[in-house]
Amino acid sequence: MYKAKVNVTLRPSILDPKGKAAHHALQNLGLNDVQQVRIGKFIELDVNADSKEAATKVVESACAQLLANEVMEDYEISFED
Amino acid sequence: MATFGVIVFPGSNCDHDAYHAMKHIMNCDVKFLWHKDTDLSGIDFLIVPGGFSYGDYLRSGAIARFSPIMQEVVKFAEKGGPVLGICNGFQILLEAGLIPGAMMHNQDLRFVCKNVFIRCETTDSLFTNSLTKGQVFDIPVSHGEGNYHINESGLKSLQDQDQILFRYSDADGNLTEESNFNGSIDHIAGITNDGRNVLGMMPHPERAMEKLLGSDDGKIIFDSILNSLSVA
Numbered sequence: 001m002y003k004a005k006v007n008v009t010l011r012p013s014i015l016d017p018k019g020k021a022a023h024h025a026l027q028n029l030g031l032n033d034v035q036q037v038r039i040g041k042f043i044e045l046d047v048n049a050d051s052k053e054a055a056t057k058v059v060e061s062a063c064a065q066l067l068a069n070e071v072m073e074d075y076e077i078s079f080e081d
Numbered sequence: 082m083a084t085f086g087v088i089v090f091p092g093s094n095c096d097h098d099a100y101h102a103m104k105h106i107m108n109c110d111v112k113f114l115w116h117k118d119t120d121l122s123g124i125d126f127l128i129v130p131g132g133f134s135y136g137d138y139l140r141s142g143a144i145a146r147f148s149p150i151m152q153e154v155v156k157f158a159e160k161g162g163p164v165l166g167i168c169n170g171f172q173i174l175l176e177a178g179l180i181p182g183a184m185m186h187n188q189d190l191r192f193v194c195k196n197v198f199i200r201c202e203t204t205d206s207l208f209t210n211s212l213t214k215g216q217v218f219d220i221p222v223s224h225g226e227g228n229y230h231i232n233e234s235g236l237k238s239l240q241d242q243d244q245i246l247f248r249y250s251d252a253d254g255n256l257t258e259e260s261n262f263n264g265s266i267d268h269i270a271g272i273t274n275d276g277r278n279v280l281g282m283m284p285h286p287e288r289a290m291e292k293l294l295g296s297d298d299g300k301i302i303f304d305s306i307l308n309s310l311s312v313a
Contacts, residue, residue: 010185014230017190066147069140069176071183072230 002047002055003080008068009040043067052079083310084110086124088154088170090145091116095131095167095287102287103128107303116148125310126163127154129170131223131285141184141226142172151177163207164279165306168224171271171281180274180281181239182231188264192225196295198260199270199284200250203243206273207309208280208302217254218247218298220284222263227283229265229272239272247271247282 010016016038023037045062049055059077068075085103089096096113104111112124116134121127134145145151151173158164158179166174174180187193196219201212231239239245248268251260261268263283271282286299 014185015188017186017188021190066143067139069143069183071181071232072185 002049002052004045004047004055004059005078005080006043006045006059006063006067007040007076007078008043008063008073009038009075011072011074014072040073055079082109083125083307084112084123085126085128086112086114086121087128087130088114088150089116089130090132090134090148090173092134092136093130093132093169095169095285098285099128099130099167099287102290102299102303106290106300107307109307114150116145116150119149119153121153121157121162124157124162126306127157127165128287129154129164129166129173130287131168131170134169134173137169137226140172140176141169142174142176145169145173146176155179158274158276158279161276161278163306163310165208166279166281167285167287168222168227168283171283172226174279174281179279180272181235182229182272184226185228185230185264186226187224187228187262190225192223193227193262194221194223196221196289197262197284198250198252198254199247199282200254200256202245202248205243206246206277206280208273208306209246211305211308212301215254216301217250217252218284218286218301219252219289219296220286220298221288221295222284223288224263224283227263227265229263229269229283231266236266239269240267242275244273244275244277245269245271246273246280247284 289299
């Protein structure tokens with residue numbers, strides 16, 4: 001069993017209004033060192049596979065078909081050791 | 082007389098409005114189609130209604146797109162069958178890849194529920210061919226994710242192929258910044274696919290059918306559709 005972690009984020013070229021709103025709120029808290037905030041999604045998948053390569057293929061397929069919308073989002077896959 | 086099919090997903094909430102509009106105002110035959118149905122026989126025109134299908138989990142329309150009926154809707158559309166997706170229906174058609182682009186959260190993050198003005202941009206479609214180019218309609222919107230996005234080359238292709246059917250405007254048909262309340266690229270309120278048989282629009286023509294309820298401008302759009310179906 002492989003534990004995959006997927007981060008889905010809006011593409012850098014796309015304005016992230018949630019991130020912007022959170023950034024404003026952080027500035028109101030006085031945390032002026034924060035330069036930018038981007039908000040995304042974190043998804044965990046438990047995958048049955050024989051190898052890490054096979055598990056990666058499954059997770060990539062899940063991301064491309066459902067978990068991320070590649071018109072506006074990027075995704076990053078990592079595995080828990 | 083054309084028979085309309087209105088698809089019902091768990092979480093649809095404009096399905097009855099669409100049914101009422103087509104059945105009682107436009108006097109057409111209408112059937113509800115459950116998301117687990119796969120039989121579209123006898124249906125001439127499909128409406129994918131608004132709402133919050135599958136609770137908008139993950140992204141609006143992302144889960145609905147994999148429902149059994151959507152596989153049939155894709156086949157129907159690919160054969161040239163006319164499909165109208167309204168609001169969440171538009172989002173589902175985008176996720177299903179029947180129309181290019183994607184929906185983001187409204188630019189100010191607010192759910193907007195009000196009447197807006199949209200302008201007809203082309204009469205070259207079965208949905209708009211009895212309208213007038215530049216004609217302005219008073220139509221309600223009700224969405225949190227209606228900020229239409231597409232990349233530059235995709236936008237150019239929509240413009241070049243005359244696929245933008247409706248843009249947000251003011252009452253006089255001017256494309257002012259305030260009229261584009263959700264931040265959609267190029268004021269896009271409704272677009273068609275390159276086959277011109279699928280329309281996705283965020284505004285709700287099915288909720289603008291009776292003067293008593295504010296506006297009956299939606300009826301003009303359905304008149305145009307019925308006109309096209311009767312001559313087809």
